[in-house]
Amino acid sequence: xxxxxxxPRVPAMASRRxxxxxxxxDAVGAFERRxxxxxxxxxxxxxxxxxxxxxxxxxxxxxxxxxPAKGATAARMVIYRRPVEARAADxxxxxxxxxxxxxxxxxxxxxxxxxxxx
Numbered sequence: 001x002x003x004x005x006x007x008p009r010v011p012a013m014a015s016r017r018x019x020x021x022x023x024x025x026d027a028v029g030a031f032e033r034r035x036x037x038x039x040x041x042x043x044x045x046x047x048x049x050x051x052x053x054x055x056x057x058x059x060x061x062x063x064x065x066x067x068p069a070k071g072a073t074a075a076r077m078v079i080y081r082r083p084v085e086a087r088a089a090d091x092x093x094x095x096x097x098x099x100x101x102x103x104x105x106x107x108x109x110x111x112x113x114x115x116x117x118x
Contacts, residue, residue, distance in 0.1 A: 023094060024079050043074050046078070084097050
């Protein structure tokens with residue numbers, strides 16, 4: 001008899017993409033709990049790779065980008081999964097790199113130094 005080894009709600013069925021999305025949600029959620037209403041409205045997205053080569057001021061492949069709010073459109077933070085995973089040795093380090101990228105982007109959005117943000 002053939003069939004799945006684990007049902008869809010079992011953690012063994014979570015793909016790397018699902019685990020990455022969860023790491024991003026965990027990192028952003030921690031800041032939402034910490035900063036509460038002080039954080040402006042923010043949309044968070046995950047893409048596999050950046051859509052273009054590094055921008056002149058980035059100097060390397062972007063791990064994430066912040067698109068500022070314009071008019072009625074909320075600010076948008078995009079985390080790039082493949083470059084983050086390429087810099088991490090394992091899943092624990094992926095969560096650490098994601099956290100660092102989220103800190104960097106939120107600090108930029110709020111005009112703070114990333115070292116003083118948390």
